[in-house]
Amino acid sequence: MTESGESKTGKVFRIRDLAGICVCIAALLAVASARQKSVTVDEYASVPNGLAILKTGAFHIDNQATPLSKVLTALPLLGTSAKFSTTGVPAYTTSWQCGNQFAAENAENYQAYFFAPRIVAILFLLLT
Secondary structure (H helix, E strand, O other), X not given: OOOOOOOHHHHHXXXXXXXXXXXXXXXXXXXXXXXXXXXXXXXXXXXXXXXXXXXXOOOOOOOOXXXXXXXXXXXXXXXXXXXXXXXXXXXXXXXXXXXXXXXHHOHHHOOHHHHHHHHHHHHHHHHO
16 A cells, blocks of 8 residues: 555556556547548558569569568458459569559559558557
8 A cells, every 4th residue: 555545556557557548548549540641652652562472482573571461451452342463563673653553443442442452551550
């Protein structure tokens, strides 16, 4: 017990509760932003590059960046109707080519296809 009569464990639980509330608020803000915001520069190239890796196994396109985050964020796209033809992938030299192709092939639902990859990124935010 402290001088004020509180137990030390009671204070720890309050700090843990406050941290949990902060994480929940961060998650809510992140999900709301993920639904409303337009595609970022990084997403434009990295998510389609991850999709190209998943569909072809070709890691040559952007060997300056690690593929794990690209592949994990692109995983949900495999369960959607997002189009990505793999015929040109062997000749690609930059991930921007993947982004250009993805934007052209999915113009009608382009923004919507980035919501699920953003949720994957949010889950990683919450886990760390």
